Amino acid sequence: MMRKLHHDDAVFDSVLELVILLNEDMEQGLGALGLTPSRAHLLWELRRRGPVAQQALAAALKITPRAVTGLVDALVASGLVTREPHPSDRRAALVTFTARGESLMVHMAHDHEAIAHALFGPMSKDELDAFAGALTDVTHRLRAHLATRG
Amino acid sequence: MMRKLHHDDAVFDSVLELVILLNEDMEQGLGALGLTPSRAHLLWELRRRGPVAQQALAAALKITPRAVTGLVDALVASGLVTREPHPSDRRAALVTFTARGESLMVHMAHDHEAIAHALFGPMSKDELDAFAGALTDVTHRLRAHLATRG
DNA sequence: TATTGTTATACTCTATAACTATA
DNA sequence: TATAGTTATAGAGTATAACAATA
Numbered sequence: 045m046m047r048k049l050h051h052d053d054a055v056f057d058s059v060l061e062l063v064i065l066l067n068e069d070m071e072q073g074l075g076a077l078g079l080t081p082s083r084a085h086l087l088w089e090l091r092r093r094g095p096v097a098q099q100a101l102a103a104a105l106k107i108t109p110r111a112v113t114g115l116v117d118a119l120v121a122s123g124l125v126t127r128e129p130h131p132s133d134r135r136a137a138l139v140t141f142t143a144r145g146e147s148l149m150v151h152m153a154h155d156h157e158a159i160a161h162a163l164f165g166p167m168s169k170d171e172l173d174a175f176a177g178a179l180t181d182v183t184h185r186l187r188a189h190l191a192t193r194g
Numbered sequence: 195m196m197r198k199l200h201h202d203d204a205v206f207d208s209v210l211e212l213v214i215l216l217n218e219d220m221e222q223g224l225g226a227l228g229l230t231p232s233r234a235h236l237l238w239e240l241r242r243r244g245p246v247a248q249q250a251l252a253a254a255l256k257i258t259p260r261a262v263t264g265l266v267d268a269l270v271a272s273g274l275v276t277r278e279p280h281p282s283d284r285r286a287a288l289v290t291f292t293a294r295g296e297s298l299m300v301h302m303a304h305d306h307e308a309i310a311h312a313l314f315g316p317m318s319k320d321e322l323d324a325f326a327g328a329l330t331d332v333t334h335r336l337r338a339h340l341a342t343r344g
Numbered sequence: 345t346a347t348t349g350t351t352a353t354a355c356t357c358t359a360t361a362a363c364t365a366t367a
Numbered sequence: 368t369a370t371a372g373t374t375a376t377a378g379a380g381t382a383t384a385a386c387a388a389t390a
Contacts, residue, residue, distance in 0.1 A: 055322060056310035058329045063213050065336045072343055082380060099348060109349060111381055118379085135348040135389045160206035162339050163332050171328060172205060178325045179208045182313050186215045189312050193222055232357060249371060259372060261358055268356085285366045285371040 073155055077148060078122065084152070086115050087124065090139060091149050095128065097136040124148060223305055227298060228272065234302070236265050237274065240289060241299050245278065247286040274298060 074084045089104045090096065098112045105112070116139055119125045124145035127137035141149065164172060224234045239254045240246065248262045255262070266289055269275045274295035277287035291299065314322060 051319075051322060052310045052314040053307060055314050055326045055329070056306075058326060058333065059212075059216070062209075062329060062333050062336065063216060065333060065340065066209070066213060069336060069340050072340070076343070080379070097348075107380085108382060110351095110383085113350065114380070130348095133348080133390075135387095137349075156206075157203060159339065160202040163335050164202040164205050166331070166335065167328070169201075171324075172201060174321075174324055175328045176205045176208060178317070178321060179205070179212060181316070183208065183212050183215060185313050185316065186212065186219060189309065190215065190219050190222070193226070230356070247371070257357085258359060260360085260374095263373065264357070280371095283367075283371080285364095287372075 069159070073159075077151065079148075083115055083119055086112070086119065087145070087149060087152070090125070090141065095138040095140040097130060097133075098139060099136065101139065119145075219309070223309075227301065229298075233265055233269055236262070236269065237295070237299060237302070240275070240291065245288040245290040247280060247283075248289060249286065251289065269295075 102109045102112045130136040252259045252262045280286035
């Protein structure tokens with residue numbers, strides 16, 4: 045029992061170490077593209093949803109509309125997105141990729157795939173399936189743990 | 195080949211999803227203790243090292259000495275640490291836990307163990323070993339990937 | 345009235361640069 | 368000269384609250 049607990053803890057610490065390294069890697073990669081994590085996160089959501097109102101981005105990113113204003117301001121200044129008029133609601137602005145923004149997203153998607161391949165490509169199909177299964181279980185238990193408090 | 199790449203990508207996305215949930219969980223737990231992630235990180239390092247100069251904390255946390263000043267100011271204001279005179283170097287201050295700080299760290303360590311147990315306790319020894327082995331491999335490859343750019 | 349996005353203000357974390365006190 | 372830590376200043380990200388324009 046005592047030995048098992050200790051092992052749990054060691055594996056958890058390994059996960060946290062991986063989290064730290066992943067954050068470092070992402071910050072480096074994004075920095076090389078002239079992006080901050082927050083701005084990249086917004087662009088990633090924008091890519092998934094197509095042109096959307098800032099309202100929707102605020103909900104997706106779980107930040108306030110005010111914070112979205114600041115991020116979009118910065119992305120407009122960088123020439124990656126524009127605010128286009130909403131066809132049916134004159135209060136809203138549709139955040140939309142510029143050509144440069146779209147090609148940057150292609151670049152980001154490439155990087156994403158390359159990292160995934162570098163990390164998981166060497167695993168056998170069985171290893172990968174086992175790992176993915178364990179991840180799913182852990183994620184499920186983490187969601188339950190979060191629900192306990194949130 | 196195409197199918198394998200897609201699978202790599204899906205597993206990587208699962209890892210990123212877990213990272214996001216872990217961050218949420220930690221921010222919630224720390225917030226309940228009145229701590230920000232940065233302040234908690236500093237306290238965690240302080241616990242590992244015992245009373246140290248801010249210089250050492252700056253190196254451990256990979257932030258500037260100026261940033262450490264701000265974090266320690268906040269922790270002093272919260273009554274969790276004090277700046278004690280260094281026995282042999284009058285320029286330096288030894289950051290030291292108060293009694294309240296120490297008991298908070300006991301609380302944090304408990305939470306840490308509880309989460310580790312909630313996430314990995316249900317795994318069999320074999321599953322856990324396989325998962326830990328895969329984690330080690332992935333972490334190793336990520337380090338190599340980071341070295342490529344850094 | 346309710347919603348979209350803004351301006352105004354403030355807090356946290358971080359950085360660089362200049363400075364003080366000590367080594 | 369070099370080091371430990373600070374003050375001064377700045378930028379990014381976030382929040383709340385009050386407001387404008389529109390629905």
